[in-house]
Amino acid sequence: MAKQISMAVIRRLPKYHRYLKDLLEREIYRISSKELSEIIGFTASQIRQDLNNFGGFGQQGYGYNVEELYSEISKILGLHNTYNTIIVGAGNLGQAIANYSGFQKSGFEIKALFEANPRFIGLKIRDLEILDVEVMEEYIKENNIKIAVICTPKESAQDIANKLVKAGISGIWNFAPVDLQLDGNVVVENVHLTESLFTLSYLLNEKEEATR
Amino acid sequence: MAKQISMAVIRRLPKYHRYLKDLLEREIYRISSKELSEIIGFTASQIRQDLNNFGGFGQQGYGYNVEELYSEISKILGLHNTYNTIIVGAGNLGQAIANYSGFQKSGFEIKALFEANPRFIGLKIRDLEILDVEVMEEYIKENNIKIAVICTPKESAQDIANKLVKAGISGIWNFAPVDLQLDGNVVVENVHLTESLFTLSYLLNEKEEATR
């Protein structure tokens, strides 16, 4: 069995991916760990360590081929796959995510939105219909849905998550400000916006204290 | 000078805050580090270590007073302050943030949105007018704006950030998928949604490989 990769490394992978894409767009096809370290802000040593968790992508005396490395990291991130995706909660945030084309481009194909509030049901976002959350589980099974984005209020998030797992979802991208308690073989990634904002708030206060 | 608190600790503070608020709502007024560890998922030892960075809030043989601890952590996070805030970029995400009342309740008072696309300028989100990004710097100075939320496309984010810093902003909450390069005394907190989604993608793939 391959050795377990630490979350610290995993969370750096998307950043490598983004910077390598940038380099390609700037038509830079070769880079050393030292050069990359200067633009990405990790140490050259860390970059080499990170990449060598997945294989020897570089060449001594030369560095890394940007196209190859980009393609390898895309593969490691699983971006060659496409996933049928739904959004649960068609409020402002759910709509914003539905409208963002970048996620579709990366293979997360949004198939429908679900909503409990009858005022929204039947409306359309882009070409996506907003469906009644009552039919969500059925829809998941019939349409081979793999990923759900939870954009509901915190009160209903756990209940929705339970239903998602029961319907056989593989992954949840959770924007509700709760830590979901789930058993079963499901992957959860949280985006806790309030926690991020409060961190900014802490840092602002710390800064003010420093200059006092 | 007070010793520097590590980012690992800082990022746990909002989670303590959230769980303590929950406890208060459930009318639980006393808790030990052991009990808290069971609901929040950190070790009791880590909880005591974390809190003791900021002071001895507990009592031997008793535990912690939830009200007091909640209030102390609120203060540490700077949530007693209010900050005049603007949103730059009035697309879906900018509008979603403008519409989310939770941020206002925590003291981040959104005063205006700014937009480059003339189609949006003059429209209203809630009772907030969308203003021309051309007048942003002037507005910041005249209205004592402390925080800016960047919701622009990645192409304009760095340019906007430069202008924000020049106008004297204190903190930036950045949703654009770039790492802003800024000098000057400004705090930046990033929300990189694509990185979060790609992390989910990695974990999904890893899971599939494990079951193969």
Add this chain to the structure above:
DNA sequence: TAGATTGTTAATCGATTAACAATC
């Protein structure tokens, strides 16, 4: 070949966990 740069081992640093004396 000489120079550059990787892959990888070893050293260091920092964060987490364990242990326990202090004390409510």
Add this chain to the structure above:
DNA sequence: TAGATTGTTAATCGATTAACAATC
């Protein structure tokens, strides 16, 4: 007082950085 639980020091663990032999 006896029991509970903190605050804090010490031990452990894991992640980052440094160093360098291998090699293109």
